[in-house]
Amino acid sequence: MIKVLIVEDDPMVAQLNKRYVQSVEGFDVLGITSNGDEALGFCKKTEVDLIILDIYMPKTDGISFLKELRKRFMMIDVILVTASRECQNIDAVLKLGAVDYLMKPFGYERLKKSLESYAGRYKLFHDRGMVEQEDLDIITKKYRENNDGGMIKGLHKKTLERIRGLMEGNPGTYFSSEDIARKTALSKVTVRKYLEYLESIGEVKLEVEYGDIGRPSHLYKYFETTC
Template identity: 60%
Template structure:
């Protein structure tokens, strides 16, 4: 379980973010604070892995909190959730080690994606003694290739989710595009586009089976660790 601290001065937003975070498997909000000073005190007594942090707060704002946190060598990761859009502020928090930055108002799916990406990184780094380059590539590509944020032209989110969920729920098996199309009652050409996209963003693996006669078969299998469906 990933222990989370939420730092937000608006009580309603704080409770909403708490519900959002705890709706996602693997996360538990163990403490909340309405300003940076209280948050620093909580870090002394609570084992925190991840902080959901606002920028504009009384007493000690988010950037001041981040600077002080690093001075005191607290090792928790930070996701910024704020209305601040100033480029200088965004640059500052990334230089201070924030793992993501969400600008209000944001959709729940964007926060969900950020937390799932973080969970994938957390589980990988905690679960292995030796890390391979392909492991690092997978977790660093997740933010850059998130389907919620960078969906290719011509692809539709709802269809993508249907095909993704089908592959996840049948994750022990390999399928051709024809087999997926038949089971989902979608055209083979359409299914092939979505399967290729899921391979590109590292959610499916592709194996090519060469027979003695005819074209090679393209076989797809679900590989991503972060379950969504």
């Protein structure tokens, strides 16, 4: 069982993340702390394999906490789950050894995918004495990039880039699946499938509009970054 600590100052988000994590087979949440100071104290007393960590917190923030962990040679794996889109923050935590970075708001499937990927990595390094190159390729970003970026079966890279390019080129604009289908000459069913994928990995934001009559409208906006 992979032992998890959640470090999040928003109680509702922390409980939601706990339910998400515990729904994935092989993971057990041992505790929740609201800042880096509490998390450091927890890690001193309790063996933890993985930390689900926010950046923006009172007292000791996520980056300072991660630096302190490494200073103390506490090589606990970390997945960042945060609203921060600042390149400097992302670069810092990746250099400090974060195994993944999820931008809020993200879909359950994106977190599940991250945890399942981590479980494969954990099993590889804990259950075997030696590994082969092929084993390492499976858990590296280079492998995922050479295999259509780890996309789910049935999606194609060129179609994804077509939809992504349209949305990325119109920052701040909300699109319906009908809008994108019309502009890309794709079917609404196809577009909806790709939008759901982009939403699940945290690249687009979903807004649901409820009108007086008929079904609610699903609108999608591409996340802008400061890079």
